[in-house]
Structure formats: C-alpha cells, structure tokens
Amino acid sequence: MDETAVRVRGLRKRYGDLDAVNGVDLDIPRGEVFALLGPNGAGKSTTVEILEGHRRRTGGEVSVLDLDPGRPTRGWRARIGIVPQTSNEQPQLSVREMVRHFAGYYPAPRDPDEVIEAVGLTGKADARLSVLSGGQRRRVDVALGIVGDPELLFLDEPTTGFDPDARRRFWQLIKGLAGGGTTILLTTHYLDEAEALADRVGVIAGGRLVEVAPPGDLGGRATAKARVRWTGPEGPQSLETDSPTQVVAELGHRFDGEVPGLTVTRPTLEDTYLSMIGAGR
Numbered sequence: 001m002d003e004t005a006v007r008v009r010g011l012r013k014r015y016g017d018l019d020a021v022n023g024v025d026l027d028i029p030r031g032e033v034f035a036l037l038g039p040n041g042a043g044k045s046t047t048v049e050i051l052e053g054h055r056r057r058t059g060g061e062v063s064v065l066d067l068d069p070g071r072p073t074r075g076w077r078a079r080i081g082i083v084p085q086t087s088n089e090q091p092q093l094s095v096r097e098m099v100r101h102f103a104g105y106y107p108a109p110r111d112p113d114e115v116i117e118a119v120g121l122t123g124k125a126d127a128r129l130s131v132l133s134g135g136q137r138r139r140v141d142v143a144l145g146i147v148g149d150p151e152l153l154f155l156d157e158p159t160t161g162f163d164p165d166a167r168r169r170f171w172q173l174i175k176g177l178a179g180g181g182t183t184i185l186l187t188t189h190y191l192d193e194a195e196a197l198a199d200r201v202g203v204i205a206g207g208r209l210v211e212v213a214p215p216g217d218l219g220g221r222a223t224a225k226a227r228v229r230w231t232g233p234e235g236p237q238s239l240e241t242d243s244p245t246q247v248v249a250e251l252g253h254r255f256d257g258e259v260p261g262l263t264v265t266r267p268t269l270e271d272t273y274l275s276m277i278g279a280g281r
C-alpha cells in the first residue's frame with residue numbers, strides 16, 4: 001500500500017479562458033490532516049472536486065488512494081468520504097433515516113447512531129431535515145461523510161454556519177478521526193480552524209499553491225522577528241528583534257519595574273496569510 005494518500009502533479013483545470021487551477025503539485029501522506037486555504041475563487045473546490053472524482057481535469061496527473069479519480073471505481077468510492085460545500089438532502093427524511101440510508105451504500109459502515117452522536121445530533125435524530133437549523137444540517141452533511149468509515153475524508157468548508165460551540169465539538173470529532181488514522185483534506189476560510197486541525201496548510205491563490213507548510217511555519221512565521229512596543233518618556237516606542245526576552249529584561253532594568261504599555265507580538269497566521277494572498281493576486 002502506497003503511503004501517499006494524495007499525489008498531484010501539474011494539475012490544471014480550465015473553464016473557457018480561465019485557468020482555475022494552474023499547475024498544482026501536492027503530496028499528502030496517509031494519516032495527515034491537510035488544510036487548503038485561499039480566497040474566494042482561488043481554486044480550492046475545483047481542486048478538491050477533481051480529487052474526489054467529481055470533476056474532470058484539463059491536465060496533470062492525479063492519484064488518490066492509488067487510483068486515478070478520473071476513472072473511479074465503486075470500491076474506491078467506498079473508501080473515501082465527502083462533505084461537499086452544498087448538499088442535496090431529502091428534507092422529508094429524519095436525521096436517522098438519512099444517515100442509515102447513506103450507511104447502506106458502504107460495505108463496512110459505522111453504526112449510524114454512533115455517527116449521529118459523534119456529530120452532536122442525538123437529540124435531533126428523529127427530526128426531519130427540513131426543520132433543522134443551517135448549522136444542524138451541516139452536521140448531518142458531516143455525518144454522511146463519515147458514516148462509510150472512510151480512509152480519506154474530504155471536507156469542503158465543513159463548519160460554515162456552525163456556532164462556536166459546534167465548531168469546537170467538530171474539531172474534536174476531526175481530531176478523533178485523525179487520531180484513528182483517517183487522512184483528511186479540508187478547505188476552510190477560518191484560519192483558527194486550519195491552525196487547530198491541520199498538520200500542514202496549503203495556501204492557494206489564483207489557481208496556484210503559493211506555499212505548503214505546517215501552520216506555525218507558514219510564511220516564515222516561526223523565525224519571524226518579534227515586535228516589542230512600550231511607552232517611554234519620549235512617547236510610544238517600537239523595536240523589531242530576534243531576542244524579545246532580552247529587550248524586555250533591559251527595559252525592565254531601565255524602568256526599574258513595570259514597563260508602561262509593554263506588548264510583544266509576532267505575526268499571526270492571519271497576518272501571514274493576508275500578505276501571502278495579497279502577493280498572489
């Protein structure tokens with residue numbers, strides 16, 4: 001068995017004159033949680049849909065769980081789970097009926113009630129989908145994506161519409177799946193989500209992967225200088241430094257105690273991300 005779950009070389013997708021995906025190379029090892037970040041229209045969904053076997057590519061080579069998704073088989077489909085950006089559920093069915101119905105498509109599904117519990121919908125198991133809130137429906141989508149006990153799970157903007165508590169619970173669920181060895185590829189607009197979940201993040205802008213790195217290293221964050229700010233007798237002061245601890249110690253001496261207005265900051269993932277996609281535009 002290949003230890004690479006997803007292998008992409010020179011992937012291209014053209015819509016008329018538009019190069020929506022323009023030469024993407026990517027390897028995702030088995031067991032990794034990989035987050036694809038990028039602004040609206042960057043090419044995230046197009047890339048993911050090609051990997052899922054739901055969209056034809058214009059060029060390049062793709063292997064997903066050792067198979068070309070351009071020629072999917074039934075057996076291969078059963079090994080992947082998909083939470084698409086928009087779902088087409090049957091509003092007249094209950095949550096339990098829907099999850100059971102989907103479980104029937106897979107050779108070795110998870111227990112539907114356990115899956116409903118995992119997404120926090122036990123109290124709504126008998127409710128029709130038509131009466132659920134937007135965030136609750138999204139949780140049903142996640143349940144349908146995992147009920148087949150997939151080796152590889154695609155999540156396209158999975159927590160859009162979730163309240164903060166539901167997002168945290170969803171993150172726990174994803175961490176649990178990842179801990180059990182499921183490979184996960186997610187797209188998201190939430191930087192905190194990428195930071196909380198992903199082993200590595202790929203930033204895509206204008207159909208190209210601008211960078212792939214662990215969230216802490218993205219755009220040189222790990223080695224970025226810290227900025228120390230304080231207020232001196234001459235007014236607000238600011239200094240960029242590799243050794244903020246030393247600077248703060250010296251300031252402590254100079255002020256003989258508390259340093260007025262002292263802050264030490266490094267670029268956040270959001271700072272880094274915004275400068276990266278700014279450069280990619």
Ligand SMILES: Nc1ncnc2c1ncn2[C@@H]1O[C@H](COP(=O)(O)OP(=O)(O)OP(=O)(O)O)[C@@H](O)[C@H]1O
Binds near residue numbers: 042046
């Ligand atoms: N079926 C299609 N026909 C023509 N153009 C398309 C089609 N699907 C997507 N596009 C275009 O391809 C580009 C990439 O779209 P894609 O949906 O992959 O972006 P995305 O990164 O997923 O964006 P979002 O964050 O808004 O979901 C966009 O400019 C979009 O308008």
